Amino acid sequence: MYVAVKGGEQAIARSLELLAQAQRGDTAVPELELAQIREQLRLGVARVMQEGSLYDENLSALAIRQAAGDMLEAIFLLRAYRTTLPRFGYTLPLNTAAMRVRRRVSGTFKDIPGGQVLGPTYDYTQRLLDFEHAPVASVTPADAPLPPDMPRVLDLLDAEALIERIEPGSDPEPVDLTREPLTFPADRATRLQNLSRGDEGFLLSMAYSTQRGYAESHPFAGEIRMGEVDVRVCPEELGFAIEIGSIVLTECQMINQFHGGNGVPPQFTRGYGLSMGEGERKAMSMALVDRALRCDELAEPDDAPAQDQEFVLSHSDNVEASGFVQHLKLPHYVDFQAELSLLRTLAAQHATPSPVQQGRESFEVPTA
Amino acid sequence: MMLAAFADPVFDSQRTFRALLQAMARPAAPRALPVLPPSPAPIAPAAMAIVLTLCDATTSVWLQQPEDEAVHHVRFHAGLKLVEQPQQADFALITDPMSMPPLEAFALGAPRYPDRSASVIVQATAIHSLPCVQAEAGRGVHVLASAQDGATPPQPPPASRGGSTFAGADICASRGGGTFVGPGIRDTQTVAIDGLPADFWHQRAALAAQLPLGIDLFFVAGQHVLALPRTTRLLEG
Amino acid sequence: MTYNFAFLDEDTKRMLRRALLKAVAIPGYQVPFGSREMPLPYGWGTGGIQVTAALLGPDDVLKVIDQGADDTTNAVNIRRFFSRVAAVATTEHTAEATLIQTRHRIPETSLREDQILVFQVPEPEPLRTLEPREAETRTLHALADYGLMHVKLYEDIAQYGHIATSYDYPVLVDGRFLTSPSPIPKFDNPKLDRSPALMLFGAGREKRLYAIPPYTHVESLAFDDHPFEIQRWEHQCELCGSGESYLDEVIVDDRGTRMFVCSDTDFCSGRRAEAQA
Incomplete structure (x- = not known):
């Protein structure tokens, strides 16, 4: 005998117990401490901070532990926490030219003032699993300390007037996309904000597509730099800026060939990427997609997916995407029943064609 | 001395919002606001309740009479962004309706975004409601509230408080108002609003040509609020 | 730390409340709003939850249904959420509720003037499957140009002999805005027309709110020779x-x-x- 399904409440309670148990794993193994995650999984912590839009290494570590290492779930946890936080103020624009650089490379010049600085990178590891897990060797001291600030490579080109100029302060005040809905067309500041919160994998694929002929962009990695940048605010009651701390950022400026158009002379153009912590893949992908999305402004053909701002910006967010894809596991009995009943009608009609179907050639579509 | 705002900001604004939502959903029907916060002149307490419930640092507000104490009060309690021109306002507060700017001075919204339009709060002298759908001769008009006697609870008809007793929709029309129809109104709703400029209804009717662009009105008198969204039409008498 | 009553901060509630009032003032029009990231996933009712959170007070009695049922897991979870963050009274009885949040159904029991129905909406744009671009659909709404939808429905008739849409069946609200009733079966569409209760719609992921005021004419699209029919x-x-x-x-x-x-x-x-x- 069928009884109406009951017990959702109990089922959820049991499921949460099972989840807690699965999340902890074997209790004979010590529980991860947040400091271990923060110190030893720093790149994961950085990604969760970046896409979670909240610079807090400890909360990011907490989210990663709570999500059992599922980065998208951790990002979601951080976003859901962030959403209710009051805004005490807004920082002044960060000055990445004054970054205390720990890594800085350029693909465009063999040598640059300040030099190429590899820093801590996976680039030249040989991807052999480290079965022995050798203890950390001490770091060889540098021959000379790095200069306190290094000029940005693109500023050097700027002196020669070969690269598009971006006047400081020429940008309109950006909207806060976590407070205001995205509307189209979106200006560049809004697009960059969306991309910076966007899923790294999605941006990576979009960026990759621009290199394979879906939007010709001829990019060069003008400069990638990573290091600490001071954060400053200017409280109204003080009337002058004060430093409130510093954060680690990765910045990428792509240089793209441009043959001129829309009143703009031939010159190099820029694509920009920025990521919290060490997020080089993200910053580079973002810079390529940013440049592709500038097609309208530069009167370029706009037929590639990465150039379609509605397509890119509407699908970049992994919290939105993950939620909606996975909502399909919720009950849809009612709609499915509606479709079943429709399909049965259609199938019955298919067996015995109606006069309407036989006469369909004679139909004209009405203008509404 | 600085006046206070809502005593219980979370729940006072929640209850006020529910009254405003019902007012907007059931146009031309006055309803009592649950809480009247202190308010410096020339802002009426009912208007202040709306401002505190809906406005903050992200809304642009135009005050018709930006007197120092009122400005200080709304800035302090709601952090409002005050604007100089009616056209820039998300919310406008009309404290002296007889000298208010024409309705077309306010933002009507854009064709693709008709919501980017002004909500205008008008402090009326009094709101008279006809409880019955069909105005019957001899049936009294509710005098719900007037600026003189402050918050008056609805009076059972026939009511004579705050003025004479009126009968029927014709009287409502003669006092400035009439019978309204539109979304939210089951059949018709009859109401009179005192203290508006002579051509107010004419101006409002002229805006209907631009629907769905338009402005949405809240009238307050005493403890009462009445909303007229852009879609509510005044039946010709 | 503790969360504010009904989870959302007061600035967010004010933003939602302003948007809801505009939604009611322009029946069927989709108001963009600053949708927040809720502690439940997008696509699982975040729009409805935000609307409910903006409405909810200590005097309310909340009912949450999914597929018409109070005991489906997502309905249980949303009800649990509001019990936790707002300590609000809940009920499974339609008649006892002041606020009903729903996914995919309108209760069979007739609603009253003192009740509000909040719909969870996955895709607020009725034209989306015909025109994916928001920039374009906004213009079509501005012009009240709903030819695309009429053509689609007419093609259904030409191909199948009747309109092959069984849920999320498009409606015209107050004779002006083409509107998605959310994925309710078309069986429920007649309940939208001249409802005594206010109906509010929240699409969290798509960041849009809209409303159907009480006693508003809601017409399910049809043709004279192919009138609207329910299951x-x-x-x-x-x-x-x-x-x-x-x-x-x-x-x-x-x-x-x-x-x-x-x-x-x-x-x-x-x-x-x-x-x-």
Whole structure:
């Protein structure tokens, strides 16, 4: 005998117990401490901070532990926490030219003032699993300390007037996309904000597509730099800026060939990427997609997916995407029943064609 | 001395919002606001309740009479962004309706975004409601509230408080108002609003040509609020 | 730390409340709003949850249904959320509720003027499957140019002999805005027309709100020679015997035997209780 399904409440309670148990794993193994995650999984912590839009290494570590290492779930946890936080103020624009650089490379010049600085990178590891897990060797001291600030490579080109100029302060005040809905067309500041919160994998694929002929962009990695940048605010009651701390950022400026158009002379153009912590893949992908999305402004053909701002910006967010894809596991009995009943009608009609179907050639579509 | 705002900001604004939502959903029907916060002149307490419930640092507000104490009060309690021109306002507060700017001075919204339009709060002298759908001769008009006697609870008809007793929709029309129809109104709703400029209804009717662009009105008198969204039409008498 | 009443901060509630008032003032029009990231996933009712959070007060009695049922897991979870963050009274009885949040159904029991129905909406744009671009659909709404939808429906008729849309069936609100009723079965569409209760719609992921005020004309699109029709069953509910309600089909054994029961669990149990009394 069928009884109406009951017990959702109990089922959820049991499921949460099972989840807690699965999340902890074997209790004979010590529980991860947040400091271990923060110190030893720093790149994961950085990604969760970046896409979670909240610079807090400890909360990011907490989210990663709570999500059992599922980065998208951790990002979601951080976003859901962030959403209710009051805004005490807004920082002044960060000055990445004054970054205390720990890594800085350029693909465009063999040598640059300040030099190429590899820093801590996976680039030249040989991807052999480290079965022995050798203890950390001490770091060889540098021959000379790095200069306190290094000029940005693109500023050097700027002196020669070969690269598009971006006047400081020429940008309109950006909207806060976590407070205001995205509307189209979106200006560049809004697009960059969306991309910076966007899923790294999605941006990576979009960026990759621009290199394979879906939007010709001829990019060069003008400069990638990573290091600490001071954060400053200017409280109204003080009337002058004060430093409130510093954060680690990765910045990428792509240089793209441009043959001129829309009143703009031939010159190099820029694509920009920025990521919290060490997020080089993200910053580079973002810079390529940013440049592709500038097609309208530069009167370029706009037929590639990465150039379609509605397509890119509407699908970049992994919290939105993950939620909606996975909502399909919720009950849809009612709609499915509606479709079943429709399909049965259609199938019955298919067996015995109606006069309407036989006469369909004679139909004209009405203008509404 | 600085006046206070809502005593219980979370729940006072929640209850006020529910009254405003019902007012907007059931146009031309006055309803009592649950809480009247202190308010410096020339802002009426009912208007202040709306401002505190809906406005903050992200809304642009135009005050018709930006007197120092009122400005200080709304800035302090709601952090409002005050604007100089009616056209820039998300919310406008009309404290002296007889000298208010024409309705077309306010933002009507854009064709693709008709919501980017002004909500205008008008402090009326009094709101008279006809409880019955069909105005019957001899049936009294509710005098719900007037600026003189402050918050008056609805009076059972026939009511004579705050003025004479009126009968029927014709009287409502003669006092400035009439019978309204539109979304939210089951059949018709009859109401009179005192203290508006002579051509107010004419101006409002002229805006209907631009629907769905338009402005949405809240009238307050005493403890009462009445909303007229852009879609509510005044039946010709 | 503790969360504010009903989870959202007061600035966010004010933003939602302003948007809701505009939504009511422009029936059927989609108001963009600063949708927040809620602690439940996008696509799982975040729009409805935000609307409910902006409305909810200590005097409310909340009912949450999914597929018409109070006990489906997502409905339980949303009800649990509001019990936790707002300590609000909840009910499974339609008649007792002041606020009803729903996914995919309108209760069978007629609603009253003092009730508000909040719909969870996955895709607020009725034209989206015909025109994916928001920039374009906004313009079509501005011009009230709904030819695309009429053509689609007419093509259905040409191809199948009738309109092949069984849920999320498009409606015209107050003769002006083409609107998605959310994925309710078209069976429920007539309940939208001139409803005594205010109906609010929240799409969190798409960041849009809209409303159908009470006593507003809501017309399901149709043609003179192909009028709008709702689903009918040859069966009655096997639990309460109703021949008027929307039925769920349940497979009861491995030979594919079906039975049909009310999708609205409160309506069904109410009828059974009445029959026993």
